[in-house]
Amino acid sequence: MKKIFILFIFSAILVSCQKEKVDLIVINSNTYLVNEKFENAEAFAVKDGKFIAISTTKEIQENYKSDNVVDAKNQTIVPGLIDAHCHFYGLGLQQQKVDLTGTKSYDEVLDKIVAFQKEKNATFISGRGWDQNDWDVKEFPTKEKLDKLFPTTPIAVRRVDGHALLVNQAAIDLSGITTDTKVTGGEIIIQNGKMTGVLIDAAMDFIKFPETSNKEAIQGLLDAQKIAFSYGLTTVDDAGLDRNTIELIDDLQKSNKLKMRIYAMISGDKQEQIDYYIKKGITKTDRLNVRSFKIYGDGALGSRGAAMRKSYTDRENHFGALIYAPERYREIARQIAASEFQMNTHAIGDSANTWMLKTYKEVLKDTKNRRWRIEHAQIISTKDFQDFDNILPSVQPTHATSDMYWAEARIGKERMKGAYAYKTLLNKYGKIALGTDFPVEQVNPFLTFYSATYRKDLNNFPEDGFQMENSLSRKETLRGMTIWAAFSNFEEQEKGSIEVGKFADFVILNQDIMSVDGGKIPKTNVVSTFLNGEKVYSK
Template structure:
């Protein structure tokens, strides 16, 4: 009997010492969990794609066992990064066209186009990324040189912000437009009574682009995914997708071809799409979330399309314009407010922000937790900041450091006080969602971090930072790129932090982004990116 009792005791001890088997264990990490108390951790365990335990290396190793142990060697780990506002699909398809980003002159654009056409022999030449503010002569280009180089081949070159288009005469002829064509919500730029080839906002819609093939679209999505994973991005908020592209993304994800998590904002420029998705209801998988509409309020500051309350400082009697009539915004907002969907509206100019926040307030009344977003929230009148108490600011820090050289020339010193005011917006709502707006800006989220917290360009200009009273702290910035971005997508319970029960999305970095000197932040790189605990980069 005594022998049996001893055996039972031994079995109990063995059972109590048995470790739980998990898929992966990460140890010896310097992990920022971004939980409610912003705790750090040394280790965590992963099972079936989710975090099952977070703690010290000893705690995790004492309780769990795995055939896949990842020794972080004290490297910094953060939750999978979320880009709260980008154009993932457009970036991918743009990789299949002429890349004009970083060009320093119109002549450099022409050189790239000649090289592109020599390689591709395209029937319709498409390109994107030019920005006249980066040139010595900071004026819109004109089409004469394009007409000489490509007299019979249509050419359409999208400005970096997507709100202006340079086209040649062949593209104009194809579209059957003239300098007298009427445009609502945009402009056909003329000079000396003739078309320059530059079209602003709604005028761009006249140009008849050839349809991108399905295979080109798929390749673009896969190319974009590879680049995003290489920067530690595990979720992207695509700001404006058509139904066919949303369904393509869903099918690729279900076939395990596309792994990137996508928060899809349905393009609200077509009434039939609004009607379709409101009738369909919210659509949610582990990889795709369709519960919002992206609406354009105005254009961009760089092309003077942003709607301003007073005339532009560098162009008399020019105010930019709303894309739609005020009544149309009210109609859209009322329809979305009657559903469970979120409304996310592009608003850059102070007039657009005034009108859209007022419209939001009127239709939402006292509704809580709707999380309606203003995308960009770039120039805010002093009296309008209070409207963001129940409206979530979705901002892109690199816009501030890209625009700081010329923005005051556009809008004057007084209006600059409410421009790129990240801290003031944070004080009102308590959270901000941070993104890049790529391909308008670079994909690199570490440039977002740098612009948010340090507010300088890569040449350390300006010496003391740009409008530093509105810089975010590093903790606030990391939250804006993780848990607050997840919150803006109604996904804070499944991602955005390293916590038990959430998707095991995380990034190992080559340096501690929370502590390195400010000028070292842009040199941060993703050593490895994990999605559901699976290494994807």
């Protein structure tokens, strides 16, 4: 009997020794791999930051051992989520400024600015988030009340979409602009011969903001990371960064202070920046990918800056505007086409989309797999959809459910047929990249999931969904937030799905977004977020 016992112990030790030691094992899960067959798995093993085995709980436990075992208790796991279009750095900086998101009136905006100043005593007040379309009086504000409250402190607060700026007289005096200042690609709104204090698109560039300190920039990036991890985001596509910010991100990542993976779209608003990066070439690390330029085609629909082929339905003889002269887009596109870089262009209005699609086609000719992107692709003329056969659409589903209350009044019923047409765009290209455009919209990717699939607001409006012919299925939506977003970044071989050899980026959720009742999707919470197999967030 003693010999048998010793033999059993020896066999157990032998079996244990044969098991491969790994850094992390996850068992008893409902994992959506988001691989080609969209399969599920129960368990997986992680070593050196990558998935090395995916199988049943029994097989993983038989073949691997670890000091770090997570029993998921049948909770849902999805690949690390990717926001294909956001303003990560902008979100971080916003945490240091007055937040006007969700304000329901101009008076509430003023109250928030007053409260902010009492706490901060700032020498220059900036912030973001107001939206006149959410107010009872859906008109741009004017600066008179601001001037009375703050006669000497400059104030400049951006509309939620970032394409309009409300300033007071102190900020105007500091900038030196007048009613005679000439603007190309934007507008200084004037009423009765006086500036109202609202500046659109390129006109905003005249306002002199104080420089962001290095300390503020670092804190902003860290604050944004904390927020993003709490929503299960492990990669963010930051749409428009300058060289200094990109280099700061690189330094923070190298020192392991910043762990977030960032697809950095270089801001193409300065020629010297385009020249610098094209000469430098693509920068690629495990956490940073610098291989694209973000170009602005036009403004936003909410501020009537989107470039339209015909005048706005609710403003006669107003068409919005391209940010640059048409030939300038050709120049930029030709230069980028001659490099390995990707071109990603903000295009909202049907005129902007027409021109950018035409320009892309002209310079790319028959070249394949350049994955040039149209960001937003919001209002498309019917005949232009065919041009998305080789141009990748990058859209933000919550824009549809934010704009649906007033969009038709702005552009008319006929043009709405080609607006927020995500299913049509998916069918033309075969893939679609999904993001939020935060902080224009909320960071929460589950609102993206809900808007894409059910196309309703949180009050279940409209009852039958908004233009449901262009809703996406749950599988399509999850792919758009993971593997298709990775594809749009040329990163599909390293992330976007749970497969052997890829980065071990994954998220544990409190409910199954693929099967839960649709109305419950917005209530989805992240239990834990893992990046490289390391837990970076836990509720």
